[in-house]
Amino acid sequence: MAMITMREAISQALWEEMELDERVFIMGEEVGIWGGTYAVTRGFYDHFGADRVRDTPIAEGVIVGAANGAAMAGLRPVAELMTINFAFLAMDQIVNHSAKLRSMFGGQMSVPIVIRAVSGGGRQLGATHSQTPDVVFAHFPGLKVVAPGTPHDAKGLLKSAIRGEDPVMFIENATLYQTRGEVPEEEFLEPIGVSKVQRPGSDVTIISYSKMLQSSLQAAEKLSQEGIEAEVVDLRTLRPLDMGPIVESFKKTNRGVIAEEGWRSYGIGAEVSSRLYEEAFDFVDAPIQRVAQTEVPLPYNHDLEQMALPQVEDIIEAVKEVL
Amino acid sequence: MAEAVNMPKLGFDMAEGKLVRWMLSEGERVEKGQVLAEIETDKATVEVEASISGTVLKHVIEEGTIVPIGNPIAIVGDEGEDFDLEALLGSVPAPLPEVVNDTPSTSPQPEPATAELLEGNGKLPGGVRASPLARKLAKDLGVPLGAIAGSGSGGRIVKKDVETAASGPTSTRMTGSGILRETERVPLSKLRGVIGRRMASSKQQVPHFYVTTEIDAEPFMTMRKEYNEILAEDEKISVNDFIVKAAALALREFPNINASFDGDSIVRHGDVNIGIAVAVPDGLLTVVARDADQKPLPSISTEVRAMAERAREGKVHQEDIEGSTFTVSNLGMFDIDHFIAIINPPEAAILAVGGVQERPVVRDGQIVAGMRLKATISADHRVTDGAEAAQWLQSFKDLLEHPLRLVV
Numbered sequence: 001m002a003m004i005t006m007r008e009a010i011s012q013a014l015w016e017e018m019e020l021d022e023r024v025f026i027m028g029e030e031v032g033i034w035g036g037t038y039a040v041t042r043g044f045y046d047h048f049g050a051d052r053v054r055d056t057p058i059a060e061g062v063i064v065g066a067a068n069g070a071a072m073a074g075l076r077p078v079a080e081l082m083t084i085n086f087a088f089l090a091m092d093q094i095v096n097h098s099a100k101l102r103s104m105f106g107g108q109m110s111v112p113i114v115i116r117a118v119s120g121g122g123r124q125l126g127a128t129h130s131q132t133p134d135v136v137f138a139h140f141p142g143l144k145v146v147a148p149g150t151p152h153d154a155k156g157l158l159k160s161a162i163r164g165e166d167p168v169m170f171i172e173n174a175t176l177y178q179t180r181g182e183v184p185e186e187e188f189l190e191p192i193g194v195s196k197v198q199r200p201g202s203d204v205t206i207i208s209y210s211k212m213l214q215s216s217l218q219a220a221e222k223l224s225q226e227g228i229e230a231e232v233v234d235l236r237t238l239r240p241l242d243m244g245p246i247v248e249s250f251k252k253t254n255r256g257v258i259a260e261e262g263w264r265s266y267g268i269g270a271e272v273s274s275r276l277y278e279e280a281f282d283f284v285d286a287p288i289q290r291v292a293q294t295e296v297p298l299p300y301n302h303d304l305e306q307m308a309l310p311q312v313e314d315i316i317e318a319v320k321e322v323l
Numbered sequence: 324m325a326e327a328v329n330m331p332k333l334g335f336d337m338a339e340g341k342l343v344r345w346m347l348s349e350g351e352r353v354e355k356g357q358v359l360a361e362i363e364t365d366k367a368t369v370e371v372e373a374s375i376s377g378t379v380l381k382h383v384i385e386e387g388t389i390v391p392i393g394n395p396i397a398i399v400g401d402e403g404e405d406f407d408l409e410a411l412l413g414s415v416p417a418p419l420p421e422v423v424n425d426t427p428s429t430s431p432q433p434e435p436a437t438a439e440l441l442e443g444n445g446k447l448p449g450g451v452r453a454s455p456l457a458r459k460l461a462k463d464l465g466v467p468l469g470a471i472a473g474s475g476s477g478g479r480i481v482k483k484d485v486e487t488a489a490s491g492p493t494s495t496r497m498t499g500s501g502i503l504r505e506t507e508r509v510p511l512s513k514l515r516g517v518i519g520r521r522m523a524s525s526k527q528q529v530p531h532f533y534v535t536t537e538i539d540a541e542p543f544m545t546m547r548k549e550y551n552e553i554l555a556e557d558e559k560i561s562v563n564d565f566i567v568k569a570a571a572l573a574l575r576e577f578p579n580i581n582a583s584f585d586g587d588s589i590v591r592h593g594d595v596n597i598g599i600a601v602a603v604p605d606g607l608l609t610v611v612a613r614d615a616d617q618k619p620l621p622s623i624s625t626e627v628r629a630m631a632e633r634a635r636e637g638k639v640h641q642e643d644i645e646g647s648t649f650t651v652s653n654l655g656m657f658d659i660d661h662f663i664a665i666i667n668p669p670e671a672a673i674l675a676v677g678g679v680q681e682r683p684v685v686r687d688g689q690i691v692a693g694m695r696l697k698a699t700i701s702a703d704h705r706v707t708d709g710a711e712a713a714q715w716l717q718s719f720k721d722l723l724e725h726p727l728r729l730v731v
Contacts, residue, residue, distance in 0.1 A: 254454075321476075
């Protein structure tokens with residue numbers, strides 16, 4: 001297996017699916033001639049041409065709206081939003097159209113679009129460009145929300161997203177693009193809606209996804225040096241949420257910590273812990289802890305920004321709290 | 324003007340205290356310095372004195388309650404005075420509920436929950452704080468939750484506690500000889516826990532070394548006999564008093580032994596305060612003979628006797644047990660020849676003393692009857708070395724063998 005970056009993994013997924021299926025095309029700001037703000041589609045324009053790698057105006061409502069139309073008409077658009085913060089401009093298209101058209105019109109059409117959006121803070125981009133509002137999109141039935149934490153999963157899940165019949169919000173954390181991991185060289189798919197144990201352990205279950213998966217794995221390594229073996233479960237998909245491996249792990253460890261980069265209130269941690277209390281109440285041996293972002297608009301100042309974002313140490317502390 | 328009396332901090336590592344007994348009821352007159360209540364800390368039961376004079380207007384907490392240090396325990400003010408309780412209490416956290424059990428039991432069992440706990444915790448199912456898993460497990464294993472002490476946060480009973488309770492105490496069984504014997508599991512008392520932690524840490528972190536000597540006990544035993552003939556029964560001087568005095572004088576001579584290791588420096592203490600290990604129910608306490616190098620032998624004797632009695636009754640004053648710079652542990656009364664002690668941190672050394680034994684000794688080439696005493700110093704190698712410890716021991720020995728120096 002090759003060690004490649006998240007950026008390469010996503011790029012490969014797009015490339016392969018475009019090679020496989022002529023209906024797949026990309027649209028977004030600077031995705032064509034420039035090769036993408038995060039250089040994910042570098043070289044695509046020259047290879048696939050302007051029809052399939054389309055630069056758009058700076059108008060997110062248009063990007064998603066046009067993609068919705070193209071999807072209904074039979075194409076497989078991959079719409080790129082430079083940051084997830086700009087998805088708010090396309091909220092009506094995403095929430096009221098992408099997510100609902102299929103059920104509102106009795107299944108006459110599906111909307112097989114993939115919206116790639118870049119999420120996450122920590123890069124001193126200020127409060128409006130640094131949010132991690134992944135959970136907002138996971139609130140709406142009708143959308144699938146995928147947020148991988150490893151290059152392997154990014155590639156396999158993006159390919160599944162492009163091939164699926166449903167609209168998928170594919171959330172990439174900007175700070176993960178350089179993260180390396182093993183990715184098979186041969187063709188493979190990862191199923192959407194399946195959580196995965198990324199590190200086995202017996203003492204505590206850490207549940208996370210995306211950027212915080214990496215932080216959780218680092219925390220688990222440090223805890224291991226102290227003799228605490230954490231099992232790390234990766235959600236990978238926020239909707240539909242697969243509680244199976246989480247409940248299974250929790251029944252074994254009886255102690256849980258949920259780590260997410262977004263704010264705590266009404267967040268992933270709230271949802272997952274609530275479900276654990278519902279589905280595994282008799283296995284709870286300590287109150288489940290949540291690790292999340294401090295509830296302020298994210299500061300620009302580097303130190304303050306890092307202070308507000310959940311860190312590896314916060315996860316370790318939470319684990320010790322539940323043990 | 325009414326004032327709140329707060330839970331005092333009675334030791335540098337004290338975080339909370341349990342109010343064991345009110346000595347003054349609500350409405351009673353109290354003078355500044357008068358004993359208001361008895362508090363149990365990690366180490367001992369101590370008396371809390373009123374910081375102001377007035378009338379005890381209110382007991383804020385009940386007997387048996389544990390509160391963090393600094394939390395109000397009583398309100399003292401003028402008799403009949405109206406006071407704003409809320410304002411005086413401020414926004415302090417509610418007291419931790421404490422399981423109360425006044426019935427002494429022969430073998431310490433985890434204390435079952437009572438109505439008071441139930442009240443403090445709202446309506447907890449079964450009246451106990453337990454994790455859902457612990458509840459289910461207790462039910463499955465048929466272990467009554469009320470009989471289990473919780474080790475989780477806030478005293479919550481967790482899985483481990485139920486498993487422990489289920490695995491012991493083991494039931495009475497037949498042995499090979501047909502005699503019934505019971506195994507019992509006794510939870511650590513606070514004192515036992517503290518001793519365990521401190522001693523484990525000392526043995527693990529302090530590089531101990533040991534030097535032993537044998538002392539001719541005859542001279543000071545003779546002096547003690549003469550001394551005690553003229554003293555009243557309750558003033559008699561013990562062997563240990565001589566040892567404390569001799570150790571103190573020797574320490575004055577060797578300030579490096581009367582010291583503490585402190586990271587990148589050695590703290591040589593100005594005072595020579597000798598800690599004396601006293602066996603108490605469930606453990607031991609170290610009472611402190613302050614300035615033992617300067618005090619006459621009878622004063623040391625009287626003070627130590629009073630402190631040791633308080634310690635055995637579980638009523639030591641805080642100053643009785645703090646500030647020692649060196650410790651003496653004496654097991655002579657158990658007819659012990661010789662033993663080795665663990666250093667009582669942050670002190671640099673401890674002296675272990677056996678009993679005075681009659682034995683044949685060689686004097687001027689003749690075997691004659693003599694009295695001997697063995698003493699072993701355990702010292703911190705970060706602070707001192709064998710040669711210095713040996714010299715100290717030599718000085719200590721010399722003082723006891725020429726005891727006039729202990730009394731003049």
